[in-house]
Amino acid sequence: MIPISLIVTLLQHYSVLEQFASLLNPFFSYLGLPGTSAVIFVSGALAGTYAGIAAMTAIPLTMKQASILAVMIALCHALPMECAVNKKTGSSFWKMGILRILMALLCAAVLNIVLPQFPGHYLYMGVPSTVSLETLLSAWLVSQLKMSAMVYLIIYLLMVVQHAIEAYSLLPPLSRLLEPLMKLFGLPRQSAYMWLVGNVLGISYGSAVMLELEERGTITQEDANDVNHHLIMNHSMLEDTIVFSVTGISGLLLITTRLTAALVLVWCRRLLKRC
Secondary structure, three states: OHHHHHHHHHHHHOOHHHHHHHHHHHHHHHHOOOOOHHHHHHHHHHHOHHHHHHHHHOOOOEHHHHHHHHHHHHHOOOHHHHHHHHHHOOOOHHHHHHHHHHHHHHHHHHHHHHOOOOOOEOOOOOOOOOOOHHHHHHHHHHHHHHHHHHHHHHHHHHHHHHHHHHHOOOHHHHHHHHHHHHHHHOOOHHHHHHHHHHHHOOHHHHHHHHHHHHHHOOOOHHHHHHHHHHHOOOOOHHHHHHHHHHOOOOHHHHHHHHHHHHHHHHHHHHHHHHO
16 A cells, blocks of 8 residues: 555656546546546556555545545456456456456446535545645655554454454354345355355455365356356455445445446346357
């Protein structure tokens, strides 16, 4: 988070982002976003959710713009690592990455149409570009200490929850309760456990479970590929929702949009396979 936040802050101070924005404004205007938001999207897509949030807080945004960007990052973050993980369980690296980018852009365009203008502005931890470089760096350092402390606390609490879930073996009984829900998601009943792992603990844990189940013959590679198509839209729901909610983004918006995107992607894929 820290190096990306510093880079974005310096680019804004030296008016580089303004020039960058002028080139991308025509395209990003269809998403209801300024051209500078391309930096936020790329940061999240390459480096992960926290990097995207760091870039978001370094650029002034309205709540509507921030909400759209949060959804885009939630759908499309840490692509190099997570697509590599998907590949290990039988999905295409490039297909997973392209699908996530396209779905993020599609959801952003839809949300730009349906979302109202929210009052107020998103959490801004930047400094006006008119101040001196020394003042800018001092203010940036203070803001990053605050943000780092908040992120550390969130991650620590999430790790406590994750360890408690593992220690008390809560996932197997919970997954059995969710088996009927898998039919609605267009997934096989036996995928409930890996779906729950992917949503509570993340896509890396979920893929590790898939690999184990594939090796044991409990689930086929094709079924695992179906689950991957759902999880690329809808994973780490616990962590991502909490992190964005702390900064002011609607958790309900994130959950409903990601779940809808997952349903659309999986069912469209199933219909295409039947044709």
